[in-house]
Amino acid sequence: MRDVAVLGVGLNSKWGELWEMSLRDIFVEAALNALDDAGVDRVDSIVVGCMTSGLFVGQEHLGSLMSDYLGMNPVAATRVESACASGGAAFRQGFLEVASGAADIVLVGGVEKMTDVGGDEATYALSAASDMEYEAYHGITFPGLYALVARAHMHRFGTTREQLAHVAVKNHRHGARNPVAQYPYEITVEDVLASVMVADPLRVLDCSPITDGAAAAVLCPVETARKLSKKPVVKVLASAQASSTIALHSRKDLTWFESTAEAAQKAYRMAGKRPEDIDVAEVHDCFTIAEIVVLEALGLVERGKGGQAAASGMTALGGKIPVNTSGGLKSKGHPVGATGVAQVVEITRQLRGESGPRQVEGARVGLTQNMGGTGGSSVVHIFETV
Amino acid sequence: MANPARYWREIPQRYRLEAGKCRTCGTVFFPPRLVCAQCRSRSFETVRLSDEGTLVTYTVIRVGPSQFADQTPYAVGIVELDGGVRITAQIVDCDFEKLAVGLRLRVEFRRIQKQGEAGILCYGYKCVPA
Numbered sequence: 433m434r435d436v437a438v439l440g441v442g443l444n445s446k447w448g449e450l451w452e453m454s455l456r457d458i459f460v461e462a463a464l465n466a467l468d469d470a471g472v473d474r475v476d477s478i479v480v481g482c483m484t485s486g487l488f489v490g491q492e493h494l495g496s497l498m499s500d501y502l503g504m505n506p507v508a509a510t511r512v513e514s515a516c517a518s519g520g521a522a523f524r525q526g527f528l529e530v531a532s533g534a535a536d537i538v539l540v541g542g543v544e545k546m547t548d549v550g551g552d553e554a555t556y557a558l559s560a561a562s563d564m565e566y567e568a569y570h571g572i573t574f575p576g577l578y579a580l581v582a583r584a585h586m587h588r589f590g591t592t593r594e595q596l597a598h599v600a601v602k603n604h605r606h607g608a609r610n611p612v613a614q615y616p617y618e619i620t621v622e623d624v625l626a627s628v629m630v631a632d633p634l635r636v637l638d639c640s641p642i643t644d645g646a647a648a649a650v651l652c653p654v655e656t657a658r659k660l661s662k663k664p665v666v667k668v669l670a671s672a673q674a675s676s677t678i679a680l681h682s683r684k685d686l687t688w689f690e691s692t693a694e695a696a697q698k699a700y701r702m703a704g705k706r707p708e709d710i711d712v713a714e715v716h717d718c719f720t721i722a723e724i725v726v727l728e729a730l731g732l733v734e735r736g737k738g739g740q741a742a743a744s745g746m747t748a749l750g751g752k753i754p755v756n757t758s759g760g761l762k763s764k765g766h767p768v769g770a771t772g773v774a775q776v777v778e779i780t781r782q783l784r785g786e787s788g789p790r791q792v793e794g795a796r797v798g799l800t801q802n803m804g805g806t807g808g809s810s811v812v813h814i815f816e817t818v
Numbered sequence: 819m820a821n822p823a824r825y826w827r828e829i830p831q832r833y834r835l836e837a838g839k840c841r842t843c844g845t846v847f848f849p850p851r852l853v854c855a856q857c858r859s860r861s862f863e864t865v866r867l868s869d870e871g872t873l874v875t876y877t878v879i880r881v882g883p884s885q886f887a888d889q890t891p892y893a894v895g896i897v898e899l900d901g902g903v904r905i906t907a908q909i910v911d912c913d914f915e916k917l918a919v920g921l922r923l924r925v926e927f928r929r930i931q932k933q934g935e936a937g938i939l940c941y942g943y944k945c946v947p948a
Contacts, residue, residue, distance in 0.1 A: 552883065552884045555881075555883055556883060559883070565828055565849070566831075566848075566849065566905070566906060567906050568883075569832075569930065569931070569940075569942070570894060570906050570907055570908055570930060570942070570944075571879060571882060571883065571885075571886045571889070571892060571894055571908060571930070571931065572877075572879070572894045572906055573879060573881070573882065573883065575881070576877050576879050576894055579877035580875045580876065580877055580894075580895070580896055581875075583875045583876060583877060583919070584874070584875040587875070587919050628880075629878075629880045630880055630881050631877045631878065631879050631880060631881070632877050632878040632880070632914075633877075634877075679906065680896065680906070681896040681904040681905060681906045682904065686874065686875055686896065
């Protein structure tokens with residue numbers, strides 16, 4: 433396999449309720465930003481990550497749509513779906529195309545346009561990431577499913593309600609330094625504990641929001657990046673993916689994401705790195721409890737200690753292992769199909785030293801973890817400046 | 819959207835808790851599958867799950883989908899039925915304060931949701947304190 437680099441990255445200028453922008457415009461704006469950052473205007477292939485544009489706006493066939501509106505026909509363009517891990521899975525497909533030699537320059541983008549429907553339809557669309565016949569049928573929602581995980585984690589490890597809140601507080605503190613973030617302001621533990629209950633014990637400030645947004649990255653061989661780019665070259669050290677049961681109730685251990693642990697083990701092996709080598713990480717905090725369990729499954733935090741990690745400042749900027757410097761899904765927003773690619777955008781900028789007020793000093797090795805449903809799928813990537 | 823065929827084909831599971839037991843390794847799957855995830859065998863017999871079990875984890879849904887509007891707020895949990903198979907089900911006829919990990923429950927046949935503008939009724943299992 434060829435060594436692969438991230439040549440360029442891009443987001444929209446702002447994430448949130450983008451009323452004036454359509455699905456295609458959101459995607460194309462982020463893609464053009466990534467192409468400009470990469471300094472290229474031609475690609476061999478386009479991969480689009482998107483969870484459910486069919487349910488959100490009634491549009492499928494995003495490969496053709498985006499290739500057309502980028503003015504790039506007739507390049508090959510395909511959509512990749514893995515629920516909330518669609519972006520990570522799309523990035524992995526782009527990586528594999530370049531690594532295999534099937535393409536030299538690939539544009540990977542992720543997008544979700546979520547605010548063209550009301551809250552009820554959005555809840556329905558997102559529930560399609562669960563088992564529709566044996567979970568959603570019985571009235572469980574996504575906040576509800578993660579509430580089941582939270583209750584199990586609290587019961588087994590003594591994780592507290594306040595520790596959950598600290599995850600949201602920390603990610604909002606980071607997001608306040610990110611102008612793209614949907615909610616770029618700080619909140620307090622008291623704010624979280626006083627917010628509306630959605631699914632006990634999770635409150636609305638434990639939940640990532642409904643967001644319109646896109647993210648994009650341009651991939652090429654490391655050798656090409658060295659010739660084309662004046663910026664530090666960010667190499668993709670590892671790309672790994674794993675699956676677990678679609679239904680949460682089918683898992684023996686409800687306090688663990690097997691797909692994340694499995695993908696992480698594969699990624700560390702491929703990269704020749706250990707958890708303690710990671711300088712900065714972007715992980716899937718769709719709900720506060722998710723970040724806690726994910727950090728344990730990644731081996732970045734000791735089992736059962738995920739709650740303490742947020743409360744102690746270990747995972748904050750300036751801490752031992754800063755997590756979600758972008759603000760995470762919680763503060764930056766969670767346009768589901770875009771999230772996995774946006775994590776790559778943040779880590780690339782961190783490793784290039786371009787993150788301004790939220791820069792992790794001296795960051796050389798970064799990790800992204802993107803998760804579908806309640807962990808039915810997970811994608812982990814590891815990056816290093818070379 | 820209660821497509822009749824989609825609803826009808828799940829009736830053996832939702833009304834009668836019919837599961838598939840692997841004839842080779844004995845693992846029970848609910849709903850039934852075509853291939854065993856443990857031993858890859860493709861031979862199964864139909865068995866009925868126990869209608870008693872224990873609450874493993876739970877939540878109270880305060881913001882629910884429209885099909886459940888007339889029931890919100892409602893409790894949902896993961897229940898380990900005697901024999902080991904776990905299901906997701908509503909916990910009803912139980913004060914929210916009495917919900918607790920380890921609570922003994924019994925499965926009952928109930929109305930689950932009301933779909934669409936016509937209000938088509940869909941049935942299945944819910945759990946009540948034993």
